[in-house]
Amino acid sequence: MVHGAPSPLKGLQRIGIMGGTFDPIHYGHLLAAEEAFSSLGLDRVIFVPTGESPHKRHRQVSTAEDRYAMVLLATLDNFHFSLSRVEIDRGGASHTVDTLREMRHWFSPSHAEFFFITGMDAVLQLDTWKNPELLPGLCHIVAVGRPGFDASDLLNLSSSLTKSIVFLEIPLLAISSTEIRSRIAAKKSIRYLVPSAVENYIIKKKLYGYAGA
Helix, strand or coil: CEECCCCCCCCCEEEEEEEECCCCCCHHHHHHHHHHHHHCCCCEEEEEECCCCCCCCCCCCCCHHHHHHHHHHHHCCCCCEEECCHHHHHCCCCCHHHHHHHHHCCCCCCCEEEEEEEEHHHHCCHHHCCCHHHHHHCCEEEEEECCCCCHHHHHHCCHHHHCCEEEEECCCCCCCHHHHHHHHHCCCCCECCECHHHHHHHHHHCHHHCCCC
16 A cells, blocks of 8 residues: 555656665565555665664674675566666765765666665654655655554654655565574574575575574
8 A cells, every 4th residue: 555656757767776785685675666666656666774873883783795695686587677786886974965976977867767765764764864865855755554553653753754755565575684583593493484495595694693403
C-alpha cells in the first residue's frame, strides 16, 4: 500500500535510491526495493551502501568493502537493480543530503526525479540528519513501513518534511540486520533471511563472529 505517491510526470526518469548500512543486506531490503520499484513505477533502483554512518558509531560496523560485496551478490540477478560506491569512495561521514546532491549531477534535473528509499525507523529520525530541510528539494522520501510503525508516526516530523514523504507499507517486512547478526552470534540459522550468496560470503569471511554451526 502506498500513501502520498506522486503521479508520474511525462518524460521524467523515476530513480529509486536505496540507502543503508546493509550490515548485512537481507530479503527485507530486497523486498522493499522491489515493492518500491513496482508500486511507484520506478525505472530502476540504485543501492548505495553507507561509507561511514554517523548514526552507528556506537557499534562496530563491517568494512565498507564487505558490505559492498554482499549488496553486489544480493542484487546481481535483478536487472533493474544497480549499485553505487558513491558514499564509500567519497570517504568520511556519509550524509544523505551530500549523496543526493552528488547524484543529481549524474542526471539532467529536468529528466529525473529521485525517490530515496529507507526504513520507517530511519525516516522518523530525519530531524537529526544533516540539513534535513534540503531533502524535499532533492527527492521524495519513501518510508518503508515495518511492524510496530504506523503512517501517523510521520506526523511527528516537521511539516516541511512530511509533505515530501511517501509511505510504503509492506506488512510482512519483519527482518532486520540486527536480528541476523544476533542469530549468527547465537549460532542460529539465517537461511531464507538473506540470499544464499550473502550467507556463503558471511561464512567465508567469518563476519559477525561466525564460528561455524
